[in-house]
Amino acid sequence: MRNWELRVDDIDTPTAGPGQVLTKVLSCGICGSDLHMLKHGEEARQLSDELDDGLPPDPTRPIMFDPSGDMVMGHEFCCEVVELGPDVANLVVGDVVVSMPVAFDAGGVHPLGYSNNYPGGYSEYMVVNEMLAMKVPDGLPHQMAALTEPLAVGIHAVAKSRIAPGDAALIIGLGPVGLACIASLKMQGIGPIVGADFSPARRALAEHLGCDEVVDPAVESPIEAWRRVDGSKPLVIFEAVGVPGMIEHAMRLAPKDARVLIVGVCMQQDQFHPMLGIGKELSLQFVLGYDPLEFGSALDAIATEKVDLAPLLTGTVNIDGVPQAFTDLGNPDAHAKILVEP
């Protein structure tokens, strides 16, 4: 990406520094955040600039890269070690790994997939820090391992929600993030889980993951569906769409005292009525990312088949096919997760 436009181009192969390894990308999922970034990143970048108060850049700033420079996106990757940098002790060439999408060096911390300095996974080669790399268990296809990152998002959101057995969950938006939340809730024994999406294909995926009730919001209000199947347990709502208006929408649906987890990444300015939150004493918890333990437990859940995410994989492209894949992902009935296999 350069100047908020996708380009397919040749770049230099990056170099592994101390504690880093050079890897060949085996597969890398295309994330909705990348689509949002391309379309609305400039607005988010301006917000970042306004926040610039002279403190050093840190990952809590929405945008840390220079959009006029080259940036290779892709943060849901599985890759194979092809060269060791200095001081690497625990990885060997041929290891297949996943990693939290962060690189660090003497210059600081770099978000892999949103950095001018380190290419992300929509490229042939990328650099990963040994300390964050996790070996993919033998026999697990790299396509499945590439789903570690999106599942970790769901595991983190569910952990942050403090939801517990005895609570119910409503998932608004059944894209990969909403589906990851369902998979995570299911592993924790939460139920009933109600999922809402206009797309029949996505509702079918949610059912495959164990969603107790799916609803087409064009036919029935998601909150009515929750009342129909339960309506008594404390409700946690996961907003997993991430476009303007969805937070207000979730606040309107929410019953009194509900917690609303903001998992979708809306990069534009949004509008809402605080009175909706006040009258119902709602809590809005924004979430982002995951920690290394959550990332590791996502890999473990996939490897040990605690969840079956295989039906989410709806397409594969090579690097030349990335721009078309960005377009194709606009059709939720055709695709859930498209992998890039360079």
Add this chain to the structure above:
Amino acid sequence: MRNWELRVDDIDTPTAGPGQVLTKVLSCGICGSDLHMLKHGEEARQLSDELDDGLPPDPTRPIMFDPSGDMVMGHEFCCEVVELGPDVANLVVGDVVVSMPVAFDAGGVHPLGYSNNYPGGYSEYMVVNEMLAMKVPDGLPHQMAALTEPLAVGIHAVAKSRIAPGDAALIIGLGPVGLACIASLKMQGIGPIVGADFSPARRALAEHLGCDEVVDPAVESPIEAWRRVDGSKPLVIFEAVGVPGMIEHAMRLAPKDARVLIVGVCMQQDQFHPMLGIGKELSLQFVLGYDPLEFGSALDAIATEKVDLAPLLTGTVNIDGVPQAFTDLGNPDAHAKILVEP
């Protein structure tokens, strides 16, 4: 009030039904919510109408009254029992009481101060349910007892924040609600407490209540003040202004992982950038009101002088003076709490 305009008028003396008492209002504080309601109530009412989904009206709806009918505001009252309705067992004529501002009867629940059916405290007489009335201890001036309600707001907001010793607090807006939060935090031993307001008079009141550091936002950013005096403890921010833009402002100030309590009542549509919350994983907890235990502990704290709220009382008017008092409260340097003494 009728059609969103203040009027001073004669109304019929209300009648105490079963379990209710007729009282003479001794004093009643003018609340910022009343000023907001007068100015922006129509927008909040339209929101309420949109939410009308055929379910019976309930107190989570922002507006339950008909603005074209008469409505007497005033929900921070202390009053004296002058007549007992049927089936009243524990109150006698002459008792001085405060009450949560809710009346109930066979027709349902009515918010005192925002109801067409029951006048609030800006009138000579009002009806209170025995079950919610709390006797004011002997010797406590009714003017001080009338501060029970605003203090209960602070006690509830602090309880809902789950703040604990070891956390720090930043209060944005040092009107009666912000000051009540400070009083409540102080009683819980929380510190440091940083308070921010443009008004020197209000900053002085905050200091009187034990606020550890007060800051004029025109001179220093409130978050810089917090960094200066502490900057290491987990921070809970109390937004106690309640006008559009303040939630975004608090989100910009907030450090990573902060909780933001929305205590101010903004009745208009508001704008914000969800990215600010996402990047810092903020939580926004909206709060409203209090429960009977919190209300009782507010009365107890005032009666036993755990807090000294006397300096908040900056003026007294009779009923004829209410419209002018609404205007005067626009000057934060001149006034904090004006009491109506009919």
